[in-house]
Amino acid sequence: MAQEYKLILKHADEPGYTPDIECYLRHGGYDSLRKALTVPVVELSDGKKKSAQEQIREDVMKSGLRGRGGAGFSCGLKWSFVDRRSGKPIYLICNADESEPGTFKDRQIIHKDPHQLIEGMIISCFANDVKLAYIYIRGEMPKGAKILNQALKEARAKNLLGKNILGTGYDLEIHVHRGAGAYICGEETGLIESLEGKRPYPRIKPPYFPAVLGLYMCPTIVNNVETLCNVKHIVGMGGAEFAKLGTPNNTGTRIVSLSGQVKRPGYYEIEVGKATLGQLIHDPEFGGGLLDGRKLKAVIPGGSSSKVLKAGEKFKLKRKVDGKDVEERPIFLIFLMISIRFSKRAP
Numbered sequence: 001m002a003q004e005y006k007l008i009l010k011h012a013d014e015p016g017y018t019p020d021i022e023c024y025l026r027h028g029g030y031d032s033l034r035k036a037l038t039v040p041v042v043e044l045s046d047g048k049k050k051s052a053q054e055q056i057r058e059d060v061m062k063s064g065l066r067g068r069g070g071a072g073f074s075c076g077l078k079w080s081f082v083d084r085r086s087g088k089p090i091y092l093i094c095n096a097d098e099s100e101p102g103t104f105k106d107r108q109i110i111h112k113d114p115h116q117l118i119e120g121m122i123i124s125c126f127a128n129d130v131k132l133a134y135i136y137i138r139g140e141m142p143k144g145a146k147i148l149n150q151a152l153k154e155a156r157a158k159n160l161l162g163k164n165i166l167g168t169g170y171d172l173e174i175h176v177h178r179g180a181g182a183y184i185c186g187e188e189t190g191l192i193e194s195l196e197g198k199r200p201y202p203r204i205k206p207p208y209f210p211a212v213l214g215l216y217m218c219p220t221i222v223n224n225v226e227t228l229c230n231v232k233h234i235v236g237m238g239g240a241e242f243a244k245l246g247t248p249n250n251t252g253t254r255i256v257s258l259s260g261q262v263k264r265p266g267y268y269e270i271e272v273g274k275a276t277l278g279q280l281i282h283d284p285e286f287g288g289g290l291l292d293g294r295k296l297k298a299v300i301p302g303g304s305s306s307k308v309l310k311a312g313e314k315f316k317l318k319r320k321v322d323g324k325d326v327e328e329r330p331i332f333l334i335f336l337m338i339s340i341r342f343s344k345r346a347p
């Protein structure tokens with residue numbers, strides 16, 4: 001039977017859990033950051049040295065983490081594209097625009113456990129030699145921006161952020177930037193334009209791949225809120241352990257936003273690939289079935305840009321055999337998407 005698996009939301013909904021730093025520290029908060037900052041340099045057999053940063057990046061690659069912003073691109077691979085030889089500063093931007101209709105997972109993390117995101121960001125920045133990072137948050141989320149600013153203030157007061165973090169010599173500043181609220185600002189190059197104070201017209205790729213020519217034409221990493229939270233857990237448990245969660249090609253957990261005509265709308269964290277769409281709609285620990293008198297018309301599985309799955313439609317799964325696409329049954333749809341929605345009120 002499919003069940004929730006709480007990794008990122010482990011504490012967020014516990015009674016008495018609050019978004020302040022003291023509560024986060026009581027629950028083991030910032031232990032992964034301490035671990036990351038003290039990873040010893042490894043001497044290799046050829047006499048070369050592997051820095052803490054390189055080891056963390058390797059572990060993120062090993063974890064198989066895919067970005068949670070929609071495209072599902074490998075996080076480790078994205079980090080490996082960063083131009084580290086340009087001599088320019090490297091920036092990191094947390095994409096907290098969450099503009100996809102029906103998606104509200106990032107907002108839950110920000111409101112209930114902001115320090116988890118900040119810890120994930122500091123580790124990611126350290127691993128990528130970033131000294132200045134931004135959280136680009138949707139304009140319609142003023143409460144989230146306020147909570148994040150407060151959390152950053154608390155982190156600075158504990159020397160987890162700012163100059164000479166925890167006496168390691170590493171400096172980092174993170175600023176919150178509020179967007180004006182436009183769907184396209186969620187797209188990474190549109191977001192970068194907006195952060196530079198311009199209209200958010202997406203940039204042409206190539207040449208404007210953020211890893212090479214991003215913010216202020218400098219190498220830039222753009223990652224989603226949930227992706228960055230995962231980095232904290234990868235450092236905490238190790239990439240190999242993290243990779244045991246989910247499926248071999250798509251590891252970890254996913255937070256599913258479930259809205260529409262179900263008895264229990266909300267957000268649910270599941271191991272990737274371990275619950276079907278039907279289970280998410282009907283199982284008592286998830287959607288709990290349709291509201292009385294409602295009939296399922298369609299499901300929108302991944303926001304407005306995804307295909308609308310009509311009720312009763314048959315789905316065929318494709319599989320690669322010897323490099324060729326082969327269609328196969330069963331038609332059981334494995335759930336790997338970020339949000340699911342339901343038809344308008346229908347008799």
Ligand SMILES: Cc1cc2nc3c(=O)[nH]c(=O)nc-3n(C[C@H](O)[C@H](O)[C@H](O)COP(=O)(O)O)c2cc1C
Nearest residue numbers: 067068069095097098099186187188222223224227
């Ligand atoms: C039209 C459009 C809207 C997008 N909106 C968001 C968004 O609201 N939040 C987000 O994290 N990514 C969004 N993305 C994906 C980002 O461009 C980018 O791939 C993502 O932030 C990278 O983070 P990740 O690798 O951690 O997934 C959007 C992409 C497109 C094309």
